[in-house]
Amino acid sequence: MKGEEVSGAVSEGYIKELKRQKERKEELKDRLVADGFPSFKEAILFEAGCGHGHWLTSFSNANPDTKCVGIDLIAGRISKANAKKAKRSLENMHFYKAELLEFLEVLPPNIRFSNVVFLFPDPWPKARHHKKRMIQMPLLEGLAQRMSPDGKLYFRTDDRSYYEWTCDHIEQSDFWEMKPQDQWIFEEDTYFQNLMGSYFSVIARALPGLK
Numbered sequence: 774m775k776g777e778e779v780s781g782a783v784s785e786g787y788i789k790e791l792k793r794q795k796e797r798k799e800e801l802k803d804r805l806v807a808d809g810f811p812s813f814k815e816a817i818l819f820e821a822g823c824g825h826g827h828w829l830t831s832f833s834n835a836n837p838d839t840k841c842v843g844i845d846l847i848a849g850r851i852s853k854a855n856a857k858k859a860k861r862s863l864e865n866m867h868f869y870k871a872e873l874l875e876f877l878e879v880l881p882p883n884i885r886f887s888n889v890v891f892l893f894p895d896p897w898p899k900a901r902h903h904k905k906r907m908i909q910m911p912l913l914e915g916l917a918q919r920m921s922p923d924g925k926l927y928f929r930t931d932d933r934s935y936y937e938w939t940c941d942h943i944e945q946s947d948f949w950e951m952k953p954q955d956q957w958i959f960e961e962d963t964y965f966q967n968l969m970g971s972y973f974s975v976i977a978r979a980l981p982g983l984k
Contacts, residue, residue, distance in 0.1 A: 798879050801869065801875065801876065802879040804869065805869075805881065808867055810884060811881045811883065813840060813881075813884055816840075816887035817839075817841065817885070818832065818836075818842070818888050819841075819842050819886045819888070819889045820843040820844075821844060821889065822844070822845055822892065822893075822894045823892075824850050825850050825853040826850075826854025826855075826857050827961070828959075829843045829866065829890075830854070830863065832958075833866040834861060834863060836865075837865055840866075841866040841867070842866075842867045842868075842869070843866075844871040845868075845870065845871075846870065846872060848870050851869065873907055873912070880919075885919055885920065885921040886924055887924055888927060889916055889925075890927045890958065891908070891926075891927070891928040893972070894906070894935075896932035896935040898932065906938065908928070909942070910945070910946060913943065913948055914946070914947075916979070917979040923978065923979075924979050925952065925955070925958070925977065925978050927958050928977075929974045930973055931971065931972045931973070936975065940975060943975065947980070949978065950980060951977050952978050957974060957976070
């Protein structure tokens with residue numbers, strides 16, 4: 774009897790989470806439509822885990838002809854990012870509270886990425902938590918299929934383990950090649966980066982022929 778009760782409780786919780794996930798995705802899809810994403814013709818620069826939007830705001834301000842999108846899981850960060858956007862009247866920039874895989878799932882199929890940026894994502898240092906790291910093989914494949922020709926991935930971390938993890942995953946991927954000699958897309962000091970004693974950067978190019 775106890776086993777059935779536990780099983781039922783888990784099943785009910787799982788169903789509730791699926792419902793919440795569906796609601797989040799529907800709300801996000803509606804926002805993307807309202808912001809005109811289905812009609813976008815040009816590729817966009819995408820930052821996963823944008824924090825308060827400091828880096829993306831600086832990039833957007835310096836590149837007004839580039840569509841820029843940043844997402845983060847924490848609503849307070851997105852509020853501060855949108856305040857930066859409003860203060861500078863940056864119409865080429867959008868911020869959303871969203872989980873990475875859910876965002877990619879609801880993004881209109883016509884959208885392509887010119888570049889994808891990961892700045893100091895949570896390293897989840899304990900081995901049992903590595904599955905929570907953003908850089909995973911299915912994600913690398915999904916991103917590659919959305920990249921424009923010569924689109925690149927830029928990854929930066931202060932955690933050596935996560936740096937090595939990312940290098941290993943890219944080198945094992947059939948969809949990317951490392952480009953260690955390439956320059957970083959846009960250098961802009963951020964509060965978090967300035968706290969780091971040192972950091973490691975990865976640049977990779979999506980291989981052609983995946984569309």
